[in-house]
Amino acid sequence: MAIKRMDNILIVVDDLEAVKAFFIALGLTLEGETTVEGPQIGSLIGLKDVRATLAMMRTPDGQGIELDKFHTPEAIRFGPVDAPVNTLGLRRIMFAVDGIHDIVARMLEHGAELIGEMQYENTYKLAYIRGPEGIIVALAEQLP
Known part of the structure; x- marks a missing residue:
């Protein structure tokens, strides 16, 4: 077995509309948007009482960026919003x-x-x- 491709990356956001508008202005397209919730979703991602809105953005060559706005449980901000590029994690x-x-x-x-x-x-x-x-x-x- 081998990895076939990277399907998408996830960015958890608070202001979903602002981030969607940013990526649309950059040249991505909104492929779709939906709300997910329930115990099956919570079990998959390791959280309880999950309710989130997901927006899938696509680059012109088909690569995906998934934007998630968590309604429950609330998203947790880790570090400052304007963290520098050398901050640990996906930057x-x-x-x-x-x-x-x-x-x-x-x-x-x-x-x-x-x-x-x-x-x-x-x-x-x-x-x-x-x-x-x-x-x-x-x-x-x-x-x-």
Whole structure:
């Protein structure tokens, strides 16, 4: 047996609408949204009395980001919202893009914060931005 692919990653959020809008502005699409609850869900994830709204976002190439808003039990915030990149745990998502400067400008108009930009040798332009809930997104544009 071998891993076939990565299906999706999960980001637990408090303001589901703001985070969905952020990823839509970035270029992802909302594939669907549903509410899950009940003992079977709780048993799967190791919590009791679970009720959560899930929104599945898709990149243009089909990769998934699942956004979950827990209604019960309440989500637990671990650390500051604006934690730096060297904080332990999953810290960022990186997307390959075309037109990095336009994307950064568009995301700043949607309330994102620019963490930093650089050109790596003659191969990539890179930018890190912070969106709602402190989510860090890295953008990489390959140079011709």
